[in-house]
Amino acid sequence: ETTPVAIIGAGPAGLLLSWALRDAGISSIVIENRSQDYVLGRIRAGVLEQGSVEYLTNLGLGDRLKAEGMEHEGIYLQYGGERHRVDFNDLIGRTVTVYGQQQVVKDLVAAHRGAGATVYYEAADVAVHDLESVTPSVTFIHEREEHTITADFVVGADGFHGICRSSIPAARITLFDRSYPFAWLGILADVAPSTDELIYALHEDGFAMHSMRSHAVSRLYLQVDPADDIANWSDERIWEALHVRLAVPGWSLTEGAITDKSITPMRSFVASTLTYGSLFLVGDAGHIVPPTGAKGLNSAISDVTQLAAALTAHYRNDDSLLGRYSETALARQWRVQQFSRWMTDMLHRSPGDLQSDAFDYRSQVGQLDYVTHSPLAQRMLAEQYTGLRL
Numbered sequence: 001e002t003t004p005v006a007i008i009g010a011g012p013a014g015l016l017l018s019w020a021l022r023d024a025g026i027s028s029i030v031i032e033n034r035s036q037d038y039v040l041g042r043i044r045a046g047v048l049e050q051g052s053v054e055y056l057t058n059l060g061l062g063d064r065l066k067a068e069g070m071e072h073e074g075i076y077l078q079y080g081g082e083r084h085r086v087d088f089n090d091l092i093g094r095t096v097t098v099y100g101q102q103q104v105v106k107d108l109v110a111a112h113r114g115a116g117a118t119v120y121y122e123a124a125d126v127a128v129h130d131l132e133s134v135t136p137s138v139t140f141i142h143e144r145e146e147h148t149i150t151a152d153f154v155v156g157a158d159g160f161h162g163i164c165r166s167s168i169p170a171a172r173i174t175l176f177d178r179s180y181p182f183a184w185l186g187i188l189a190d191v192a193p194s195t196d197e198l199i200y201a202l203h204e205d206g207f208a209m210h211s212m213r214s215h216a217v218s219r220l221y222l223q224v225d226p227a228d229d230i231a232n233w234s235d236e237r238i239w240e241a242l243h244v245r246l247a248v249p250g251w252s253l254t255e256g257a258i259t260d261k262s263i264t265p266m267r268s269f270v271a272s273t274l275t276y277g278s279l280f281l282v283g284d285a286g287h288i289v290p291p292t293g294a295k296g297l298n299s300a301i302s303d304v305t306q307l308a309a310a311l312t313a314h315y316r317n318d319d320s321l322l323g324r325y326s327e328t329a330l331a332r333q334w335r336v337q338q339f340s341r342w343m344t345d346m347l348h349r350s351p352g353d354l355q356s357d358a359f360d361y362r363s364q365v366g367q368l369d370y371v372t373h374s375p376l377a378q379r380m381l382a383e384q385y386t387g388l389r390l
């Protein structure tokens with residue numbers, strides 16, 4: 001089998017790249033080691049930057065997004081029992097859209113199926129070869145049959161734990177990372193959100209957030225110790241902590257049946273390069289952000305936007321974009337990393353020694369006081385939250 005572009009991973013990055021290439025008349029094959037049901041069932045991010053919405057819409061993926069996505073013109077920042085709104089639309093004329101990653105993937109899977117695209121699910125022993133050459137290949141086993149796909153390019157869209165990044169020789173790549181002394185306990189609940197827009201709260205007990213997936217499903221988060229076990233968190237205990245941390249006078253949180261709960265560690269990570277020979281990395285394979293700024297999925301979409309354009313130019317005899325892909329994608333990514341870290345540090349309690357901890361907390365309150373009262377600081381937040389345009 002041969003194809004111009006072999007894509008490893010059918011997460012949002014891999015499926016979207018394949019779809020964008022098809023739009024430009026370039027065919028590709030996607031190879032995924034999990035089942036289609038698993039890919040469709042994975043619960044992840046839920047906020048799309050305006051640029052992400054525009055890109056998906058331009059590729060014909062905007063119908064359900066437009067009908068079911070919830071456009072939000074701002075967010076709430078909360079601290080010291082007060083809730084302040086930051087109005088992105090008012091400040092800079094841009095918005096975000098709440099639409100779950102699961103829904104984006106569902107739309108992509110349906111589009112691929114409708115177009116008869118080749119996606120191998122449940123591929124075993126996926127391996128990449130000859131990445132230094134102009135004829136790289138991918139081997140795997142699918143339905144007990146051995147496959148070899150020879151391509152012009154291999155794209156690693158196989159997430160943080162994938163095989164593509166680790167097939168780059170150690171001497172050619174450096175990994176930069178930062179871990180955080182806290183994690184997010186996230187729940188999905190069958191209840192209408194108690195808020196019209198997302199609430200990000202700093203409380204003495206730790207961060208809390210009220211997000212949503214639809215008019216009937218709420219998504220809520222609590223900062224917890226990364227070593228904590230979800231078994232320690234009964235539904236009652238979760239709601240109790242949410243009531244305390246999200247409380248403001250005159251507002252109440254409505255409880256509902258919890259349908260999913262899990263604890264996720266937080267990490268910042270960037271690879272020094274997204275290119276090696278004929279291999280290109282997109283999405284979580286190349287970088288990870290803590291979830292506070294809602295940048296994971298949007299960064300994957302941004303990579304795809306750039307790589308799809310670069311590959312399209314390549315097949316029109318212009319290699320300049322492809323040569324610069326790693327550099328331009330990483331330049332944007334580092335700006336996004338900085339923002340995600342800024343949001344994370346501003347809103348989480350650092351469980352250090354008590355004295356510096358008390359100082360940090362008051363300094364964070366000062367920071368939130370500044371951000372919520374300075375139009376300039378709010379514009380800065382708005383510009384980054386709704387998505388950098390580069």
Ligand code: APR
Nearest residue numbers: 009010011012013032033126158159162283284296297300
């Ligand atoms: N062979 C084939 N497929 C693989 C392999 C492998 N060896 N290893 C991993 N995969 C698949 C995974 O099963 C998964 O379906 O690659 C896919 C990677 O998808 P994601 O992890 O969703 O990553 P990406 O598409 O880059 O999307 C980024 O994920 O974590 C969130 O916030 C992040 O929303 C962002 C999104």
